[in-house]
Amino acid sequence: MIIAVFYFVIVNSKEAEADYQSVTKKWYGFRSKWFLFLITLGITITFLSLNPFPLPDQKKEYSSSEYQVVTVDGHQWYWNIAPVTIKAGQPVEFQVSAADVNHGFGIYDENLKLVAQTQAMPGYTNKLIHTFDKPGKFKILCLEYCGLAHHAMISELTVE
Ligand SMILES: [Cu+2]
Structure with a gap:
């Protein structure tokens, strides 16, 4: 067969x-x-x-008169942010680092919509450039689980 x-x-x-x-x-x-x-x-x-890339040019050099620097340090379980009051309409350079473990630096608007974010890592300083278009109160939350009180890592940023 x-x-x-x-x-x-x-x-x-x-x-x-x-x-x-x-x-x-x-x-x-x-x-x-x-x-x-x-x-x-x-x-x-x-x-x-x-589509245009949703983030501003992170490598762009600004003259010191036109931008603001904010230093951010993540700790278990709080943020050290200085200064906490910034101006609207001027680029802000966040210099983000961490003291202990990895944290996630997340900026949220009043409706808790994520505006910008970067990683907060021990031993590194990550640069995040963002321009706030209008004044308001912004929340800083940790975006990366970093231990027991991770949920309590809430800070506030005031844009005038
Ligand atoms: Cu954290």
Whole structure:
């Protein structure tokens, strides 16, 4: 039975070889067009869905008169932030570090919507540049679980 099946396939495959050429020609042509169509579609969708990067340029150099520096230190379980009052409309450079373990420095607006964030790491100072458009009270919460009282790491930042 198996030999019969093999024999049938071998005999028929030789007969089919004659029109295989026309089939490959037709479908190779289709395949090339389909490939070009997908490449064009991919590039078009990529360009149409491009958005400006949501963060300001973190490498930009500001002159000292136009920006404010705030130092931030994360501790178990509180923040050391100086100064806690800043001006709206001027870029703020947060210099964020930690004294003990990793913390997450998260700035939230009045509706507890995350405005900006960076990692607070012992031994490193991470720079975060953010400009507050309007005055208000902002909450600083820890974004990374850092021990028992992690939830209590709440501070406030006043933008005038
Ligand atoms: Cu923490």
